[in-house]
Amino acid sequence: MAAIGDHVPAHPDDVRAAYRYCEEVTRAEAQNFSYGVRLLPGPERRALSAIYALARRVDDIGDGTLDRQRKTELLARVGSMVDGLAEGSAGEDANDPVRVALADAAQRFPLPLTAFHELIAGVTMDVEQAEYKSFDDLLVYCRCVAGSIGRLSLGVFGCTDTHRGQEYADTLGLALQITNILRDIREDAAMGRRYLPAEDLARFHCDEAWFADGRIPSGADFNGLVKHEASRARALFDEGFRLLPLLDGRSRACVGAMAGIYRGLLDSIEADPDAVMAGRVSLSAGAKTRVALSALLGRVR
Numbered sequence: 001m002a003a004i005g006d007h008v009p010a011h012p013d014d015v016r017a018a019y020r021y022c023e024e025v026t027r028a029e030a031q032n033f034s035y036g037v038r039l040l041p042g043p044e045r046r047a048l049s050a051i052y053a054l055a056r057r058v059d060d061i062g063d064g065t066l067d068r069q070r071k072t073e074l075l076a077r078v079g080s081m082v083d084g085l086a087e088g089s090a091g092e093d094a095n096d097p098v099r100v101a102l103a104d105a106a107q108r109f110p111l112p113l114t115a116f117h118e119l120i121a122g123v124t125m126d127v128e129q130a131e132y133k134s135f136d137d138l139l140v141y142c143r144c145v146a147g148s149i150g151r152l153s154l155g156v157f158g159c160t161d162t163h164r165g166q167e168y169a170d171t172l173g174l175a176l177q178i179t180n181i182l183r184d185i186r187e188d189a190a191m192g193r194r195y196l197p198a199e200d201l202a203r204f205h206c207d208e209a210w211f212a213d214g215r216i217p218s219g220a221d222f223n224g225l226v227k228h229e230a231s232r233a234r235a236l237f238d239e240g241f242r243l244l245p246l247l248d249g250r251s252r253a254c255v256g257a258m259a260g261i262y263r264g265l266l267d268s269i270e271a272d273p274d275a276v277m278a279g280r281v282s283l284s285a286g287a288k289t290r291v292a293l294s295a296l297l298g299r300v301r
Contacts, residue, residue: 018100036258050101146173157251172240226273256295
């Protein structure tokens with residue numbers, strides 16, 4: 001398990017309060033993620049909520065309105081907190097509810113806490129408005145921001161084959177992130193972020209500068225671009241879903257629900273690429289519930 005040192009542990013009441021805070025963040029902010037989390041037993045649900053709460057904090061820093069220098073400083077502070085968790089020192093973050101919850105979760109589960117540094121590295125790419133020449137370049141970013149969370153989550157779930165499980169969890173994270181990128185094309189463009197590979201944009205005669213206001217000129221094959229990236233995401237889903245048989249029943253249901261919702265979202269985007277220019281594509285609450293129920297019954301593949 002993660003190395004938490006000989007510091008005085010938090011009072012049980014403080015730990016419970018910290019977990020409640022993380023679960024509230026997850027319910028409020030993770031509209032897709034929470035459908036899977038709620039299928040887990042209590043300890044696993046709380047641990048995954050703590051992971052999500054810190055990941056949400058990192059994302060919020062990257063997506064916020066602060067200047068680049070201040071964002072970098074705040075991301076460094078989160079990195080220092082992660083180091084303190086791994087080393088067993090609390091420092092100025094001793095009473096931070098996310099830190100308290102994660103410290104307890106790391107005592108209970110073998111969490112690879114250093115994976116948070118990969119997430120921070122990926123969000124730093126966002127802060128610096130990195131661009132990606134090729135799909136392989138984009139995958140480096142996706143592994144940072146999504147594969148890292150997959151590997152942290154696997155520490156909670158456990159797995160009958162750790163090596164293969166880590167590979168599949170990473171791949172499933174890539175599929176989810178590419179789906180996110182397709183869903184948020186217009187929103188990201190308005191923030192000055194360019195994720196789609198430059199070589200693919202050129203191939204389909206597109207320019208991401210057009211996407212911020214939904215202006216796609218004639219001659220640009222936007223639908224072809226979206227379908228091309230969606231086919232890549234679908235192949236990653238097919239590979240990543242091989243993780244499910246390696247998990248226990250409740251963990252399998254959790255992952256199946258979360259990934260199934262995103263795959264349903266990808267289906268909608270692929271069927272109507274122009275919809276991402278009109279607004280954020282999403283599944284209805286009823287559709288998400290049906291996917292979660294199918295996952296609980298072991299019917300998601």
